[in-house]
Amino acid sequence: MGKLNIVLYGDSNTYGLNPNGSRYKIRYSNVLNKLLINSNVYEEGEVGRTTIYNDKREGKVAIETIEKDLSKYKYIDLLIIMLGTNDYKINNAKNVIELENGINLLINKIKTFNNVNKIILISPILLSKNIEYLDKEFNYNSYKISEVASDIYLKVARKNNLLFYDAKDVAYAGSDGEHFTKESHISLGIGLAKFIKNYLNYTFNF
Secondary structure (H helix, E strand, O other): OOOOEEEEEEOOHHOOOOOOOOOOOOHHHHHOOOOOOOEEEEEEEEEOOOOOOOOOOOOHHHHHHHHHHOOOOOEEEEEEEOOHHHHOOEEEEEEHHHHHHHHHHHHHOOOOOOOEEEEEEEOOOOOOHHHHHHOOOOOOHHHHHHHHHHHHHHHHHHOOOOOOEEEEHHEEOOOOOOOHHHHHHHHHHHHHHHHHHHHHHHOOOO
């Protein structure tokens, strides 16, 4: 049996953006890759990526690009999606209904692809309560939406028969209020590895 293909599809936190603007060398993607000894883990992280909302920058709207983004893979045994932080921005999802609509439409599109097997849907981390003072693209309502996002994502996962993982259980935002700390990349990689082991019986380098 060959190695399984796992693709991580997300935004700047999958890309590994450090709150200081640099890129982490240690990211949850390579932590996961080291732990899943029978898998190849591929990283598809794009800074600023939303689910369906127009960011006014080319290539940032997942529902418009995901088919092309994933077409390079002949077969994806496990697609892990972590999007939503950019949906919290003032000009995007203004309430939980719009947040749910965004991720649900994206999942519906992915379900039409014939190269994707299983999907894990990850709800994003909690924004810092003072995010409106750290990044003008967010406000206090953004924080409030992020507080309940895991409930929305769990609902979407159940509706679409997906596996669900809550990132805020193991990861948190750094000094900019929205991007992972270094420790969070490590803890998410380890947490996901354990989750996959429990649900999919993969072989691990523990």
